[in-house]
Amino acid sequence: MSEPPxxxxxxxxxxxxxxxxxxxxxxSIGLGSCIGLTLYDDxxxxxxxxxxxxxxxxxxxxxxxxYADTAVPLLLQEMTxxxxxxxxxxxxxxxxxxxxxxxxxxxxxxERNSERIKSIxxxxxxxxxxxxxxxxxxxxVIFKPRExxxxxxxxxxxxxxxx
Amino acid sequence: MKLSAVQTDAVQxxxxxxxxxxxxxxSQMLMSPVEMxxxxxxxxxxxxLGQYIGEExxxxxxxxxxxxxPHGGYIIFYITRASAVRLTNTMLGLTDENRxxxxxxxxxxxxIGNIMVSAFLDATAELLGFIMLxxxxxxxxxxxxxAMESLIAQMAEEVDEVILFSTELVCEEHKxxxxxxxxxxxxxxxxxxxxxxxxxxxx
Numbered sequence: 001m002s003e004p005p006x007x008x009x010x011x012x013x014x015x016x017x018x019x020x021x022x023x024x025x026x027x028s029i030g031l032g033s034c035i036g037l038t039l040y041d042d043x044x045x046x047x048x049x050x051x052x053x054x055x056x057x058x059x060x061x062x063x064x065x066x067y068a069d070t071a072v073p074l075l076l077q078e079m080t081x082x083x084x085x086x087x088x089x090x091x092x093x094x095x096x097x098x099x100x101x102x103x104x105x106x107x108x109x110x111e112r113n114s115e116r117i118k119s120i121x122x123x124x125x126x127x128x129x130x131x132x133x134x135x136x137x138x139x140x141v142i143f144k145p146r147e148x149x150x151x152x153x154x155x156x157x158x159x160x161x162x163x
Numbered sequence: 164m165k166l167s168a169v170q171t172d173a174v175q176x177x178x179x180x181x182x183x184x185x186x187x188x189x190s191q192m193l194m195s196p197v198e199m200x201x202x203x204x205x206x207x208x209x210x211x212l213g214q215y216i217g218e219e220x221x222x223x224x225x226x227x228x229x230x231x232x233p234h235g236g237y238i239i240f241y242i243t244r245a246s247a248v249r250l251t252n253t254m255l256g257l258t259d260e261n262r263x264x265x266x267x268x269x270x271x272x273x274x275i276g277n278i279m280v281s282a283f284l285d286a287t288a289e290l291l292g293f294i295m296l297x298x299x300x301x302x303x304x305x306x307x308x309x310a311m312e313s314l315i316a317q318m319a320e321e322v323d324e325v326i327l328f329s330t331e332l333v334c335e336e337h338k339x340x341x342x343x344x345x346x347x348x349x350x351x352x353x354x355x356x357x358x359x360x361x362x363x364x365x366x
Contacts, residue, residue: 015210016312017323029218030308033316053209053316063323066209099313100225100301109316138309140218156220156305 011142017066019050021078026143031095033110035068035133036141037117038092039075039126040149041084047145048075054109055116068116076124091126092163093117094141094153096133110134130163166356171204173359174328174352178202180290181283182330182343185240188282189341192275193253193334200331208324209315213308215327220244221307222264224276225314226297228284228351234319235295236347238283240276241329244304246339247272253337264304273300283343291358295351320348 011027012020016034020026026049028036039048050071057067064070080086096110114133121128132139132153140154154160166174179202190197207215221243228235242250248260251268254275280297288294303310315325328345347355 013213015213016315018210029213030216030306030312032306032309032311032313034312053312054321066323097309097313099303099305099310107317109313136303136305138218138306140306156218156309 011144014049014051016051016053017063019048019065019071019075021048021075021082022046023145025146027141029140031139031141032097032099033095033108033113035093035095035110035113035117036139036143037071037075038141038143038149038151039079039089040092040145041079041088042090042149043088044082044084045145045149046079046082046084047143047149048079049141049143050075052113052117055112068113068120072117072120072124072126076126086124086126089126090149091121091128092130092149092151093128094132094139094151094163097138098134098136099138101136132161132163166204169363170356170360173363174356175202175204177287177290177355177359178204178328178330178345181287181345182332184282184286185279185343186332188278189275189332189334192278193250193337193339195334195336197339198333198335200333202328202330205327205329206324207327209312209322212312212315212325216307216311218306218308220305221310222247222272222302222304223307223310224272224280225301225303225310226276226280226299228295228347229298230294230296232295232348232351232354234348235351236318236345237314238280238295238297239314239344239346240279240341241307241344242272242339242341246341247304249337250275250339250341269302269304272304273302276300276302279343283345291355293354293358314346318348320350322349326352
């Protein structure tokens with residue numbers, strides 16, 4: 001008989017531009033060109049997740065989770081404030097698709113998002129250990145810091161993969 | 164942008180007229196009655212989008228609004244995947260509902276979306292004297308939230324809040340549930356509200 005789901009097993013929803021730091025499960029649904037980025041420290045079993053929409057904040061500070069250039073430093077800062085060591089933190093990301101092939105191609109925000117995140121992670125010496133990005137499919141991402149930072153990516157056809 | 168009660172009524176009426184024309188074309192294509200809901204105006208913070216549009220599988224036929232305002236926002240024919248199969252089945256004379264959607268379905272959906280959206284925008288242009296032209300359509304059949312957030316990310320003006328005018332179109336006979344959604348840029352919305360205010364102002 002399976003155990004009834006615990007209250008703290010229900011993932012916290014991370015909407016566009018939102019982020020969360022902690023040990024509890026987190027989830028972003030229906031990522032298109034946006035990116036679900038997760039950071040995880042295995043020593044502390046603490047994770048962070050953010051739902052990034054655009055590569056550049058252009059100086060805006062009111063929604064740091066919305067932009068790659070403000071989100072990554074913020075998450076790192078909050079994790080180190082909880083005692084995590086930067087060199088122990090690993091990153092995974094999913095999303096960055098191009099949902100409409102016929103327009104928005106010239107913008108390709110999904111690709112720009114993932115490139116920007118990669119370069120910022122590199123600048124901060126954070127290792128990107130797994131990714132499921134690009135293509136033209138939507139993705140839902142579930143992140144479980146308590147289960148060793150497990151990241152599950154689910155697609156519209158119901159197929160789930162662990163990255 | 165905050166709309167007053169009068170502005171909300173006016174925009175709702177505009178949506179009503181546009182959606183009624185779209186519903187008529189859908190009804191003609193299906194040769195069955197199509198019921199229409201009262202148009203809803205939703206002001207949604209982008210972080211809460213998931214509460215309105217989830218990860219359900221749907222077909223979205225999307226048009227950019229062009230014309231006097233070159234990047235005026237988007238208009239979307241939204242139909243759940245299950246309804247989309249029944250819709251194209253009706254059009255193509257098929258019966259299997261558990262089949263994958265193929266190129267034929269995609270062409271049919273693009274064409275149906277095209278006809279409905281053109282009718283919507285013709286009606287609003289006639290009323291307002293302000294022309295919004297649809298771009299060539301783009302189609303995606305995937306998680307609805309993924310499609311909508313990608314559109315919001317590529318809007319001309321960066322936004323933290325979107326305004327959606329949506330009208331539900333339902334065909335009982337064929338069990339079809341769909342929506343026409345208008346997601347204007349602020350410039351478009353300001354223009355539309357201004358024109359409507361002029362129309363209702365006592366002379």
